[in-house]
Amino acid sequence: DADVTQTPRNRITKTGKRIMLECSQTKGHDRMYWYRQDPGLGLRLIYYSFDVKDINKGEISDGYSVSRQAQAKFSLSLESAIPNQTALYFCATRDRESYNEQFFGPGTRLTVL
Amino acid sequence: GDSVTQMEGPVTLSEEAFLTINCTYTATGYPSLFWYVQYPGEGLQLLLKATKADDKGSNKGFEATYRKETTSFHLEKGSVQVSDSAVYFCALSAYSGGSNYKLTFGKGTLLTVNP
Numbered sequence: 711d712a713d714v715t716q717t718p719r720n721r722i723t724k725t726g727k728r729i730m731l732e733c734s735q736t737k738g739h740d741r742m743y744w745y746r747q748d749p750g751l752g753l754r755l756i757y758y759s760f761d762v763k764d765i766n767k768g769e770i771s772d773g774y775s776v777s778r779q780a781q782a783k784f785s786l787s788l789e790s791a792i793p794n795q796t797a798l799y800f801c802a803t804r805d806r807e808s809y810n811e812q813f814f815g816p817g818t819r820l821t822v823l
Numbered sequence: 824g825d826s827v828t829q830m831e832g833p834v835t836l837s838e839e840a841f842l843t844i845n846c847t848y849t850a851t852g853y854p855s856l857f858w859y860v861q862y863p864g865e866g867l868q869l870l871l872k873a874t875k876a877d878d879k880g881s882n883k884g885f886e887a888t889y890r891k892e893t894t895s896f897h898l899e900k901g902s903v904q905v906s907d908s909a910v911y912f913c914a915l916s917a918y919s920g921g922s923n924y925k926l927t928f929g930k931g932t933l934l935t936v937n938p
Contacts, residue, residue: 714866752827752912752928753867760923800866804924805933811857812926814866 713737714815716801722821729788731818735799741804742784743812744768744776746797753800759784762807791822825850829913829929836903844932845899846887846913848872856889856896857882861931870889870898870911873905903936910934 721745723729733742740761745753745768755768758778765776773795777785788795798819802812830845853894855874859867876891885900890900896913910931919925 750930752930755925758923766923802867811869813871814859814868816864816866 714801714813716799716815716818718818719816720819722740722823723791724823725792727791727822729791729820731786731799731801731820733784733786733815735782735801735813735815737803737804737805737813738781739803739805739813740781741800741806743804744774744780744784744786744796745800745802746770747800748797748819756799757785788820788822791820793822796820796822824913825854825917825925825927827913827915827927829907829911829932831930833859833933833935834882836934837903838905838936840936842898842900842903842907842934844911844913844934846896848894848896848913848915850894850915850917850927854917856887857914857916857926858885858887858896858898859912859914859928861912863909866910866913881898903934905936905938908934908936915933 717732743758744756754770759765759778762778775787800817801815804812854930857872858870861867871882873880873889878921879888887898912931913929916924
């Protein structure tokens with residue numbers, strides 16, 4: 711079974727709709743991250759969380775919000791989706807003892823029409 | 824701020840060809856360096872890493888050496904296979920305050936290997 715899972719894997723929605731992307735992990739890591747990937751831009755950090763009570767904005771947090779419901783779950787919400795939020799979204803985790811490696815989920819492809 | 828610059832793709836090679844993907848970085852302090860690989864339809868996987876100057880990371884026939892004097896971490900493989908077709912990301916991890924280490928990615932290089 712995958713250590714970091716994301717649901718849904720694909721989603722098509724309309725402008726103005728509220729969308730939630732979910733991430734779950736079984737690695738026991740306390741750090742969790744949300745990134746978006748756009749062609750030619752690499753990955754950019756949206757939000758990150760060190761534990762349930764510690765949420766931080768990344769470099770492109772506008773238009774997004776997050777919720778850390780438990781150590782293992784970290785959700786990303788688009789309150790009112792817009793077409794330029796069409797992208798591939800990745801969740802990642804990291805162990806606090808490792809300043810190195812992040813472990814990525816398989817991604818959610820979101821299309822906003 | 825920290826940044827990673829990697830060669831633009833796409834890169835197209837024939838099977839068994841030699842691969843180099845250039846990566847240079849800008850960072851304060853002493854970052855760790857990584858290559859991640861993204862196969863079609865999948866998330867990113869760590870390919871290799873190096874945590875200090877002159878370290879060589881290696882995995883699956885790929886290698887990269889942390890060169891502090893040239894701030895580079897070029898990815899090489901002596902003989903590529905069709906199954907190596909993927910997007911490759913160079914990245915660095917640097918201390919960003921508190922207990923946070925920020926991961927900064929390059930824009931990615933698409934590699935296509937033809938039979």
